[in-house]
Amino acid sequence: MTAAAPEPKTNMGQSVPRYDAAAKVTGRATYASDMPLDNPAYAFLVTSAIAKGRIDRFDLDDAGRVRGVIDIVTHENAPKLKESKLFSNGGYAGTTIQPLRSAEIAHDGQIIAVVIAESYEAAREAANRIKVSYTAAAPSASFDSPGTTMAAAKGQNAQFKEDPAVGDFAKAFDAAEVKLTASYDTPTQHHNPMELFTTSCAWMGDNLVIYEGSQYVYGLKNGVAEQLGIDADKVRVVNPYVGGGFGSRGSMTPRTAIIAGIAKRLNRPIKLVPTRDQGFTIATYRAETRHEIKLGASRDGKLVALRHEGAEVSSRPDAYCVGGTKTTTRLYACPNVDSLVSIVRADRNTPGFMRSPPEVPYLFALESALDELAAKLNMDPIELRRINDATNEPIGGKPYTSRSLMACFDEAAKAFGWSQRSSQPKSTSDGNWLIGYGCAATCYPTQMGPSAARVRLQRDGRTRVEIAGHEIGTGAYTVIAQTAAERLGVPLEKVAVFMGDSDLPPAPVAGGSNSTASTCSAVMMVCDQIRQRLFKAVMPSDSLTDKAKETVGISPAPSTRAAKGDRSLDLEKAFDALGVGVVEEYGEWKPEGAPLDSFRAMHNGQVRLVGGHAMKDQIAYAFGAEFVEVRVNRFTHEIRCPRLVGAFAAGRIMNPRTARSQLMGGLIWGMSSALLEATEIDERNARYVNDNLADYLVPVNADVSGVEVIMLSEQDDRINPVGAKGLGELANVGTNAAICNAIYHATGQRIRKLPVRLENIEV
């Protein structure tokens, strides 16, 4: 599975190696819990063994006697913290369940005590020795549990504004020549990034430094300041590298302010490294969902009616929901559409973003249903999508800025060998293995957020880029360095990038796949400011046309070579003319259509993403097509997935090497989601059961044999200055349906519930 770095095609950057590759493979890259602290104390969490009820009593005697224990913090003596609202209500928090505030327990694994000791071992031992008496109440675990409540998402979640609908669905469905009604289920999933949910806090007088893997350092800084009741300028969040996020580090969890508060009280740096199983309950997760899809079509495959009803689980106090109908109602041309999203409240921790939050469950349902419809129509599933391909989305009639869905299908089908597929299910086998081919569309909204950057250029060409972006493993350092090098025309080796520090200029949350488009647009703009200053210094401003101003310097090394325009720039001369040693520029960029308060919100750590379906006159998505081969063993019913082929179009590909890794990782993630991953919940007590990496299954190398990523050239100048569509969350969306569709082809059996395990196969 090794492959050379992909050759760039039209509208792609260079496949340069990762900026941070050497640091990572040699262990020099420092993650939050690697940061040295001066004389730290160690924290260990105690979490609740019940999901609902109250704590009657702690017996701390035994624990308190452990040598090295400094303090045991419970709701009875915890630092007082202010509340933060849920991020969707204008706050910073991923949950409003604030532990250590009272004796009440709202979910399994809630933090109920924090032991502080001189060593990690002593803190852990003491935590093991704490005895807790509870009065437990009967919790509601999930959809079918007694005691849950269900209500429409609209009206309770501020970010879910509408249930998209158009035309007259009921009438059209009634009259449709071919109809399909099917229900689909997706499971609870946890991100399980390699880096645990660690937090270190150190105070210097009134100033707090937090080392924590975060996908949003400005959000965390402002959120913790709010909870502590201090000025946000006194809080600094540092994390030059993040060991995987997948959404789990997008919003603030309660642990951070708790640790900060204890560190303040003890006047000592504190380091918390929670366990893997604690990560299942002290952060967020992807909640289980249920769907009913109704499709009506004419006999020749034209969709006439589409309805998507989704239900999602959330916690008692928080109306989190992903509401993927915003995408599934707009993906195909269909004149009569209806939808409804509901939220079911249970005694659970609050769910949150997980890689492609809305698209994964909702497209699984839609893309499975389309395959079922294609079978009913006796039609090739690619053709069905071609017939219903849309240039304008059906709800508001807005045009897609660019849409290469069918081109992706054609490319991927060719590479995969789709033409070899027999149209009949259960018709191909190899020895004891039944073979099936399946495909599905994938898509992800193109989003951008306001971002600032500071760039500093020295006369020898050395460049320093500062931006509080996040390296969550995607290649952010690399593409930002490439952007600055290209724009200033300096060699890539001369560019140093600094990120993951809230003392740097703000960047948006590393979520919604907006980072590349947002940060690179900001960096590009600030590099242009530098160029303008240099040019002004050496030439009278009117000697340059506007066009030249824009293009000069894009060529490599303007000091030596002529730039793209007709002028070249000698850096030394420019610096002499300016009479300075360095040129430094700061700038703030915001996408078209960004709200008026964008820049204020950016500094306050509040997300203002625009894009996707929510743009004024257009709609912007990246697309792809995914093909899989599955093999189902006749005897054991084991399911294997030897081949995954995806073709994707996402505007400008900044770096084909890092992009390919994202897409390849996405395909593997999607396979994992379809066949392996699920958090099991004990219905009796609403607790997660398989909360460790031996039992929460993710693929191992042996499960992944052939993964092929094809990147199409696509040019889209309408989305953002760099012309890039986010692709980090693109590839894992379609795989779920593609695999189930392939299982149908292999076995003749439709499986509408994820993950598909061998016991679900009946052949």
Place this chain on the structure above:
Amino acid sequence: MRPFSYQRASDPDMAVQALGAAATNTPLTKATAQPLAGGTTLIDLMKLDVMRPTAIVDINPLAHAWSAIEPGSDALRLGALAKMSDVAAHAEVQRSYPVIADSLKLAASAQLRNMATLGGNVMQRTRCNYFRDVSYENCNKRNPGSGCAAMDGVNRMHAVLGTSDQCIATYPGDFAQALIALDATVEITGKAGTRSMPFAQLHKAPGSTPDIETALQPGDLISAFSISGRWPRSVYLKARDRQSYEFALSSAAIALDVQDGTIRDARVALGGVATVPWRAREAEALLKGHRFDEALAQRVADAAFADARGRRHNSFKIALGKRVVARALQQAVTMEI
């Protein structure tokens, strides 16, 4: 994890002394002193606070005497401290005992196999999530008399054979199925010197005392395993959720002696489905003296699971287990030797 003392065994006597000094009436799993081999089970359980020994006796220094892999002309002796990976890669083991090599090769991950020993492997403890999570009071294995959280909980991985109303935890290992199939003998070094017993008597079904997992007493150490005869016609088939690094949902260790198309001797052992290493003797009886065909394989498989009892999430293991047995038999019959 709690504090413990750490000693390195200088010789077997010293290890036995150090391990057996504490009270003898406690079940082995609760003894205050525990031997440490590869540590891949023991250290995990100590971190989870499931096992709380106060003394650890590191037996790795005994490896010079206890890790030999010794194939004889018609027998095999394996030292208890031999590494899983070394045994799996041994040419003669692969040739004459493929069921042993494969049961080891298909277990855990390369890293674990490089650390883990044969003795530690057979002594590994169940993966029952309720057993491994001490926040659950009710686990009869951990807290005798407290009940069983798995019985009506999430029990997809649990056993369908050899269960009791006290415990349904699966014995998770693979290698033990090969040993029990081949009628292995286990050599034990204890206070009274060295003794041997059939491997089949080592593990104890849960019955009313799920906390008693083996016949070993504190102070007993497994020093070797031995097998008589050669079993070139043997296979280990393992069905699992992913292709590596995963315990069996169902597995079968099969060894056959086929002469002129007639099955002279047959061994059928089952993994992933039972509370202890499991020998399906009634099923074996159906094979002996017969020629193989698919109908026979089906009858054998049915017999192997005749007493199986499924619960909410694990009933599928009965049908799966039968198919695995039938398939493994077919593989063993048709393999080229």
